[in-house]
Amino acid sequence: MQTSDLDRTGVLDEAYERLHRTGPEFDGYLANHGPMASEELVQLGLGEHVHHWLDGYTGKLEARPRGSSRIAPEGFADALGDPHRFGDWLDFFEIQVTESDWRDVLAEWWPRLLPGSLASANHRLIRGGHAVRAPTGVQAPPRVAERGPALGRSGHR
Numbered sequence: 001m002q003t004s005d006l007d008r009t010g011v012l013d014e015a016y017e018r019l020h021r022t023g024p025e026f027d028g029y030l031a032n033h034g035p036m037a038s039e040e041l042v043q044l045g046l047g048e049h050v051h052h053w054l055d056g057y058t059g060k061l062e063a064r065p066r067g068s069s070r071i072a073p074e075g076f077a078d079a080l081g082d083p084h085r086f087g088d089w090l091d092f093f094e095i096q097v098t099e100s101d102w103r104d105v106l107a108e109w110w111p112r113l114l115p116g117s118l119a120s121a122n123h124r125l126i127r128g129g130h131a132v133r134a135p136t137g138v139q140a141p142p143r144v145a146e147r148g149p150a151l152g153r154s155g156h157r
Helices: 005-007 010-021 033-041 047-060 073-079 082-097 104-116 119-131 142-154
Strands: none
Touching: 005 010, 010 033, 010 047, 010 142, 033 047, 033 142, 073 082, 082 142, 104 142
């Protein structure tokens, strides 16, 4: 299947919807590779394997962490690197990419978050890259929503 075929069948969007309720990390800060692997399978023309792979993988994942307090754009530095604010970062960027064009959000926030991106084996950069690379011709809500956690993970540590 080519990417254009997957845009019609929605495999990537379905995968993102399945993974949206899972956390970006599990079992002591291991990276959730679900969104990245799903996008890569789609890019390789192997979209028919995505759901089978997810069936075996999602049982290992933890629930998405909940936010406890809102992060204000002007006071974001206080929340950087605080593991207790992980859910707050996910909520913050989910709102940002929903209310604004994701490209503008990326341009504004990436330089602010890049200095801390080398922690966690660069998965922040990798997940962000996959989210941005996902076929952009279709701005389906699941694709836009995936860009929020990709950025939200960057504020964590």
